[in-house]
Structures are given as C-alpha cells and as structure tokens.
Amino acid sequence: MPKIVNHRQRRAEVVEAARRIILREGIEAATTRAIAREAGYSNGVLTHYFADKDDIMLSALRSSHRRIVERLRGKLTGRTGLDALRELLLDNLPLDEERAQESRLEIGFWGRALTGPAMLQAQRAEAGELRYLVRSLLGAAADAGEIGTAEDLDDVADRLLALVDGLSVHRLLYPDRLGVDRLRRLLGAELDRLRPPGG
Amino acid sequence: MPKIVNHRQRRAEVVEAARRIILREGIEAATTRAIAREAGYSNGVLTHYFADKDDIMLSALRSSHRRIVERLRGKLTGRTGLDALRELLLDNLPLDEERAQESRLEIGFWGRALTGPAMLQAQRAEAGELRYLVRSLLGAAADAGEIGTAEDLDDVADRLLALVDGLSVHRLLYPDRLGVDRLRRLLGAELDRLRPPGG
Amino acid sequence: MPKIVNHRQRRAEVVEAARRIILREGIEAATTRAIAREAGYSNGVLTHYFADKDDIMLSALRSSHRRIVERLRGKLTGRTGLDALRELLLDNLPLDEERAQESRLEIGFWGRALTGPAMLQAQRAEAGELRYLVRSLLGAAADAGEIGTAEDLDDVADRLLALVDGLSVHRLLYPDRLGVDRLRRLLGAELDRLRPPGG
Amino acid sequence: MPKIVNHRQRRAEVVEAARRIILREGIEAATTRAIAREAGYSNGVLTHYFADKDDIMLSALRSSHRRIVERLRGKLTGRTGLDALRELLLDNLPLDEERAQESRLEIGFWGRALTGPAMLQAQRAEAGELRYLVRSLLGAAADAGEIGTAEDLDDVADRLLALVDGLSVHRLLYPDRLGVDRLRRLLGAELDRLRPPGG
DNA sequence: AATGAATGAGATTTCATTCAT
DNA sequence: CATGAATGAAATCTCATTCAT
Numbered sequence: 058m059p060k061i062v063n064h065r066q067r068r069a070e071v072v073e074a075a076r077r078i079i080l081r082e083g084i085e086a087a088t089t090r091a092i093a094r095e096a097g098y099s100n101g102v103l104t105h106y107f108a109d110k111d112d113i114m115l116s117a118l119r120s121s122h123r124r125i126v127e128r129l130r131g132k133l134t135g136r137t138g139l140d141a142l143r144e145l146l147l148d149n150l151p152l153d154e155e156r157a158q159e160s161r162l163e164i165g166f167w168g169r170a171l172t173g174p175a176m177l178q179a180q181r182a183e184a185g186e187l188r189y190l191v192r193s194l195l196g197a198a199a200d201a202g203e204i205g206t207a208e209d210l211d212d213v214a215d216r217l218l219a220l221v222d223g224l225s226v227h228r229l230l231y232p233d234r235l236g237v238d239r240l241r242r243l244l245g246a247e248l249d250r251l252r253p254p255g256g
Numbered sequence: 257m258p259k260i261v262n263h264r265q266r267r268a269e270v271v272e273a274a275r276r277i278i279l280r281e282g283i284e285a286a287t288t289r290a291i292a293r294e295a296g297y298s299n300g301v302l303t304h305y306f307a308d309k310d311d312i313m314l315s316a317l318r319s320s321h322r323r324i325v326e327r328l329r330g331k332l333t334g335r336t337g338l339d340a341l342r343e344l345l346l347d348n349l350p351l352d353e354e355r356a357q358e359s360r361l362e363i364g365f366w367g368r369a370l371t372g373p374a375m376l377q378a379q380r381a382e383a384g385e386l387r388y389l390v391r392s393l394l395g396a397a398a399d400a401g402e403i404g405t406a407e408d409l410d411d412v413a414d415r416l417l418a419l420v421d422g423l424s425v426h427r428l429l430y431p432d433r434l435g436v437d438r439l440r441r442l443l444g445a446e447l448d449r450l451r452p453p454g455g
Numbered sequence: 456m457p458k459i460v461n462h463r464q465r466r467a468e469v470v471e472a473a474r475r476i477i478l479r480e481g482i483e484a485a486t487t488r489a490i491a492r493e494a495g496y497s498n499g500v501l502t503h504y505f506a507d508k509d510d511i512m513l514s515a516l517r518s519s520h521r522r523i524v525e526r527l528r529g530k531l532t533g534r535t536g537l538d539a540l541r542e543l544l545l546d547n548l549p550l551d552e553e554r555a556q557e558s559r560l561e562i563g564f565w566g567r568a569l570t571g572p573a574m575l576q577a578q579r580a581e582a583g584e585l586r587y588l589v590r591s592l593l594g595a596a597a598d599a600g601e602i603g604t605a606e607d608l609d610d611v612a613d614r615l616l617a618l619v620d621g622l623s624v625h626r627l628l629y630p631d632r633l634g635v636d637r638l639r640r641l642l643g644a645e646l647d648r649l650r651p652p653g654g
Numbered sequence: 655m656p657k658i659v660n661h662r663q664r665r666a667e668v669v670e671a672a673r674r675i676i677l678r679e680g681i682e683a684a685t686t687r688a689i690a691r692e693a694g695y696s697n698g699v700l701t702h703y704f705a706d707k708d709d710i711m712l713s714a715l716r717s718s719h720r721r722i723v724e725r726l727r728g729k730l731t732g733r734t735g736l737d738a739l740r741e742l743l744l745d746n747l748p749l750d751e752e753r754a755q756e757s758r759l760e761i762g763f764w765g766r767a768l769t770g771p772a773m774l775q776a777q778r779a780e781a782g783e784l785r786y787l788v789r790s791l792l793g794a795a796a797d798a799g800e801i802g803t804a805e806d807l808d809d810v811a812d813r814l815l816a817l818v819d820g821l822s823v824h825r826l827l828y829p830d831r832l833g834v835d836r837l838r839r840l841l842g843a844e845l846d847r848l849r850p851p852g853g
Numbered sequence: 854a855a856t857g858a859a860t861g862a863g864a865t866t867t868c869a870t871t872c873a874t
Numbered sequence: 875c876a877t878g879a880a881t882g883a884a885a886t887c888t889c890a891t892t893c894a895t
Binding site for chain 6: 089090100101103104109110
C-alpha cells in the first residue's frame with residue numbers, strides 16, 4: 058500500500074504556507090523556495106500539487122478570501138440589512154493586525170493583477186462574490202425601508218466597495234492619520250447617510 | 257579639471273526614464289538596465305547619481321506626483337472651492353489612458369511600500385501634499401457656503417481621497433463594471449452630497 | 456503469497472509506452488514520469504523492472520527495431536534477391552509519417568549513443584541484424600546473377616545502409632528538397648546500378 | 655575610459671568554449687554553466703553576449719561549419735572538378751579524431767533539430783552552403799567531361815551528401831566495421847562510378 | 854509487488870551591484 | 875565622470891531516483 062496522503066490537504070498545507078508568508082513578509086517574499094520551506098517540504102513537492110507558481114499564488118488568494126468569508130459568516134448570522142452590511146464592511150477594514158495583513162495581501166495582488174492578464178482574470182473572478190453580497194444586503198435593506206429611495210443601489214454598492222478598499226490602503230500607508238476609531242467613524246457615517254431622510 | 261556635469265539634471269533624466277518605463281510597461285519592467293537604456297546612458301551611471309535602485313524608484317514616484325500636480329495647476333487656475341475640488345478629484349481618476357497608467361504606477365508602489373519601511377516612509381512623505389490641497393479646497397468651499405455645516409472637513413477630505421483611490425483600483429481591475437461615465441457620475445454624486453441642504 | 460505478475464510482460468508494457476512517447480513526442484519528451492503515465496502505471500513500478508532510465512530507453516530502441524523487422528517479415532515474404540532488398544531499404548526510408556517517426560527515434564538515439572559508452576554498446580548490438588539481412592539478400596541476389604560480379608558485396612551492403620540512413624536524415628531535415636518520390640527514385644537508381652552490365 | 659573588450663571576440667570566446675564542450679563531451683554536456691566555466695567566465699556573462707542558450711548553441715554550430723569551410727578552402731586551392739569534390743567529401747568524413755568530433759557535434763544537432771522548429775530552421779540555413787558547393791563542383795566536373803552525361807547532377811549531389819552523412823554516422827557507431835581505409839575506399843569507389851563509361 | 858510522495862540536484866534565465874579602466 | 879563588463883545570487887521549473895507504506 059502506498060503512503061496515503063490527502064492530496065487536497067497537502068495542497069492546502071502549501072497554500073497556507075504561501076498565504077502565511079505573503080501575510081507576514083509580503084507578496085514578493087513568497088518565492089517557491091520560501092513557500093516550500095515554510096510548508097516544511099522540499100522544493101520538489103510543489104511540482105506534485107501545483108502547475109506552477111501562479112497556481113500557488115492564486116490559490117493563496119482564494120484561500121485568503123475563503124477565510125474572510127468564513128469569518129464573515131459567523132459575524133453575519135442573526136444580522137440583516139444595513140446592520141449586516143455594516144458588519145461586512147467593517148470586517149473588510151484593517152482594524153486589527155490580522156485584517157491589516159489581509160489587506161496587505163490584497164493590495165499586493167492588485168499589483169500583480171495589473172502586470173499580466175492571467176492574474177487579472179483570476180482577480181476578477183474572485184471579486185464577484187463580495188460585490189454580490191454587498192448588493193444583496195443593500196437590496197434587503199432597501200426592501201426593509203432602511204435606505205432612502207433616491208439611491209441607486211448599484212452605485213451605492215460600488216461606492217461602498219471602493220471606499221472600503223481606499224480606506225484600507227490609506228490606513229496601511231498612513232496609519233497615523235487614519236486610526237482605528239476614525240476608520241470606524243468614517244465608515245459608519247457613510248452608512249448612516251443611506252438612511253431615508255425622515256428616518 | 258573634473259568634467260562638469262549638472263548633477264541635478266542627470267538625476268532627473270534617469271528618473272524620467274524610470275517613470276516612463278513604469279508607466280509604459282509596469283513597475284516590474286523597470287530594471288536598472290532598462291532604466292539606463294531608456295535614459296540613454298550606461299548601467300554604470302546609475303551608481304554616480306543614486307544610492308541604489310530604491311533611490312531611483314522613489315524619485316520616479318515623486319516625479320510622477322510632481323507631474324500630476326503640475327497638470328492640476330493648469331486645470332485649477334480660475335477655479336475655486338467645490339468646482340476646483342471636482343476638477344482635482346476627476347483628474348485623479350483613471351479616465352483616460354494617461355491617467356490609467358498613473359494609477360497603475362501608484363498601485364504598484366503601494367505594493368512596494370507594504371514590503372519594507374523605506375518605501376513606506378517615502379510614500380507617506382508624498383501623500384501630504386495632495387491631502388493638504390484637498391483639505392484647503394474644502395475649507396474654501398465651506399467658507400463660500402458650498403458645503404453643509406454638518407460636515408467635518410477632515411473626514412470629508414479623507415473620505416474623498418479614499419474613494420478616489422478605491423475607484424481607481426476598481427476601474428483598473430473591473431473596467432467593465434466601472435466605465436468612464438459611471439466613474440464621473442459616482443464622483444459627481446459624492447460631491448453633490450456635500451452641498452448644504454437648502455442649496 | 457506473493458502477487459504473481461508476468462515480469463516479462465510488465466517490462467514490455469512499459470517499454471512499449473516509452474517507444475510510443477518517443478515516436479510521438481520525441482526522445483526528450485520521454486521522461487520517466489511520462490513513460491509511467493503512458494503505460495498506465497505509477498512512477499514507482501519502473502524501479503521494479505528496470506535498472507535505470509537507460510535500461511528503459513535501450514529497451515525501447517530494441518522494441519522499435521523488433522517492430523520494424525516484424526513489419527519487414529511480412530513485406531519480404533515471397534520476395535527474394537534484389538526485389539526483397541529494394542523492399543527492405545524502402546521500408547527503412549521515412550516515406551510516410553509512421554516511418555518518419557521511426558527515423559526520428561533512430562536519429563535521437565544516435566545522439567545519445569555518442570554521449571556515453573553504455574548507449575553506444577547497445578546501439579552496436581542492435582545494428583548487426585539489419586546489416587546481416589542486407590548482406591544475405593545481396594548474396595542471394597549475386598547468386599541469382601542479379602548483381603554484377605565486379606561488386607564487393609560487403610562494400611555494397613555498407614554503402615546501401617549508409618545511403619539509407621543519410622537519406623533518412625536529409626529527408627527529415629530538408630523535406631522540401633527530398634520529397635517522397637525523389638527518395639524512391641534515388642534509392643531505386645542506386646539498386647539498378649547493381650545489375651550486371653549486360654542485364 | 656571603460657574596459658574595452660571586443661564584443662565580437664568575447665562572443666567568439668564563449669562560442670568556442672561551447673563548441674569545445676560539445677566536441678569533447680557531447681551536446682548534452684553543454685549546459686550554460688559548463689560553457690561559462692569552460693570560457694573562464696561566470697554564468698552571468700552569457701547574458702551580455704547571447705539572447706539565450708539556443709543563441710549560443712546555434713552559434714557553436716555555425717562556428718563549427720565555418721571552421722570546416724575554412725579548412726576546406728586550404729585543401730581545395732588548386733583543385734577543380736572531381737578532384738576537388740573528392741577532397742571535399744573526404745574532409746567531411748570522420749577520418750581522424752578532429753573530424754570524428756565534428757561529426758559527433760553534427761549528429762547531436764540533428765537530434766536537436768528534430769525537437770523544435772527553431773533549431774530545424776537554423777540547421778536548414780546552414781546546410782545550403784555545402785550543398786551548393788557540391789553541386790557547383792559537380793557542374794564543373796561535368797563541363798570538364800569527368801562525369802558521364804547520364805547522371806542527373808542534382809541527384810548525384812544529394813546522393814553523395816547523404817552517403818557522406820550516413821557513412822559518418824556509421825563510422826562513429828560501428829568503427830570496427832568501418833575503418834578509415836574502408837571509408838576512403840567506399841567514397842572513392844562512389845566517385846569513380848561517376849566517370850563516363852569510356853573514361 | 855506496487856504506489857506515489859518526496860527529494861534534491863541541476864538547468865536556464867534574470868538582475869542589482871561592483872569595479873577596472 | 876562614465877563605461878559596460880563581469881559577478882554571483884536567486885528565482886522558477888524539471889526530473890531521475892529513493893523509499894516508507
């Protein structure tokens with residue numbers, strides 16, 4: 058009988074190693090050698106489980122997103138509409154070290170995506186889920202009368218997503234100017250503005 | 257007799273070469289050799305005028321910012337308050353190929369800044385000017401009664417800057433979703449919301 | 456109870472797989488992994504049946520030769536002397552895709568043989584059969600009076616064999632110059648020259 | 655003043671190093687590292703003078719051909735027609751160690767040529783010169799009445815070239831069967847057969 | 854006997870940096 | 875000052891071979 062290893066699990070181990078390195082040291086530090094070492098294997102293993110480096114990197118990106126969504130799922134249970142949306146968007150801001158690292162990872166991938174079409178394609182595929190979720194919550198909030206009727210929900214969705222990403226970048230680059238509390242306040246105010254006039 | 261060369265000018269030539277390459281082919285294509293060639297000099301000159309590659313890259317970033325400000329100066333003459341602010345922010349969006357390249361450069365540098373403290377420090381130093389300008393224009397707009405008194409101008413400034421950067425990233429990553437007209441509209445709506453209620 | 460497997464047959468399966476790959480994709484594409492996959496086994500089996508990769512490759516060479524001889528056997532039945540010889544030599548020319556692949560395989564092995572003594576030794580062992588066959592047919596042809604008495608049959612044999620291999624190489628390298636018809640004609644003329652003057 | 659090196663000469667040094675390795679140890683031993691070491695430089699130099707490894711290898715092939723032609727030039731002065739042709743073809747046979755290595759190099763490149771279109775193209779370009787020379791000498795020999803009128807000179811040219819290459823391969827693979835004298839004799843006989851009947 | 858996971862060496866290529874001239 | 879040759883490390887990828895199960 059051969060040594061049985063769970064193929065999916067081994068892939069996951071390596072991907073997690075890659076994710077850890079990117080979070081800890083940045084996307085440029087994630088060389089194949091470093092990834093193999095972090096995973097506790099030799100360089101050669103990567104061959105067995107991945108087509109090439111991009112395969113690893115994109116898997117790491119997907120893994121990061123999956124983790125975020127997983128964490129969100131917990132936070133969103135029991136919440137609906139604007140309340141859920143606030144939670145979602147706050148969770149996407151780098152308000153603690155863990156999420157700061159996630160944002161760093163994300164921003165690193167932006168740079169890669171603008172380099173070549175393969176990464177760009179993958180990045181786009183990844184983005185859909187979050188956008189859909191935000192749009193859905195906005196729809197629910199509107200149905201519940203939490204949002205003024207003057208607002209175009211698609212516009213609101215894209216504005217909020219852009220704001221969150223922009224604030225994330227600025228928080229990482231200029232942490233002194235954008236403290237945690239300020240970030241919360243800015244986002245909160247943005248959401249409060251959605252409420253109907255007479256609310 | 258030492259050969260007299262204009263040190264400042266030579267540096268500038270190389271920096272411009274670096275900037276051109278980054279805009280044209282991306283930050284990863286900006287190797288020292290490519291930069292030297294683009295500048296029309298040999299590899300060796302770089303040693304004389306720059307401490308290392310980071311020195312060149314950061315100078316290129318500064319140069320890009322200087323050019324943007326230069327261009328803005330022209331666009332803002334004769335404008336004041338919200339009108340000027342709108343012009344400024346629109347100019348920061350990737351609404352044409354030139355500005356798309358500038359955004360790409362910027363985003364590429366974000367990734368680098370999050371890699372090490374040297375790049376980060378430089379990036380921070382660069383950000384001040386734009387922020388100051390936005391804040392000033394907001395102040396003038398408020399003084400002219402173009403902005404509702406309920407708004408905290410510092411918050412507005414950071415919100416607008418974050419929104420512009422976020423929209424820039426999303427426009428580059430998801431151009432289908434964020435067309436040029438939509439980008440204009442989203443930003444315009446954001447500015448319109450600043451006006452005092454009875455305006 | 457040990458599992459009973461037909462050792463000889465398993466070897467043959469792997470060797471055939473190797474031969475197919477070399478024919479189809481060239482000698483460089485015949486990696487151990489590719490061979491194992493083509494054979495429908497895991498990498499590990501190779502260890503049990505072959506000393507090392509060379510062992511596989513040489514066996515593949517022998518297999519190719521055996522197949523060629525097999526095919527020849529069919530074509531030569533009922534033929535004798537010069538007629539049989541013509542058939543044999545034509546069969547060794549890359550006149551269709553199948554035989555072009557065989558020639559490619561052969562030429563690839565020439566390169567390998569000139570690399571180390573092990574491959575060379577094996578190659579030599581392989582060559583004897585064909586040479587013997589050609590020489591025998593020449594002898595029979597001479598006995599039948601189909602060949603002029605002035606010819607030294609050993610010389611003729613080596614000349615024909617060299618010509619066939621040389622034409623094969625040139626056909627593969629310069630197919631435009633050496634079309635199928637031309638190849639046939641060149642070889643045919645060579646054989647016709649063997650006939651006795653008064654024939 | 656910069657260190658002045660003759661670019662062409664440095665390229666030549668590396669190419670010669672590559673050629674020496676291929677002659678001495680075979681085409682597979684000619685790794686970029688081995689070539690750099692043999693040339694007495696570090697790996698990095700190759701970048702300055704060659705686009706990639708193929709560039710080096712093809713240059714080595716051309717260099718080998720140039721050397722052969724150079725050597726031929728000396729041998730052919732004062733000779734014409736069949737006499738010159740005999741000299742040319744003999745020079746292409748591996749009759750001494752130097753020419754045996756040249757043949758080995760050539761055969762190694764055949765294998766590479768059949769692997770990919772780039773090498774094949776280059777190989778073809780290289781082959782033209784020799785073929786043209788042989789054809790020209792045959793034409794001169796025919797004009798001088800040294801060749802029987804029944805022969806098609808293009809056919810003869812290709813037959814001779816194929817024979818020489820075939821004999822070269824067989825001499826390297828089966829040196830015991832094809833000694834130096836025998837090789838000379840076989841080729842000589844082939845040329846003698848060209849003479850007009852009444853000659 | 855058979856698996857296939859794992860190794861680790863080695864191949865090509867790229868690049869920032871150094872330095873003799 | 876300026877050149878550009880040269881370095882050598884590092885990156886990605888490939889592959890024959892080994893070995894625990």
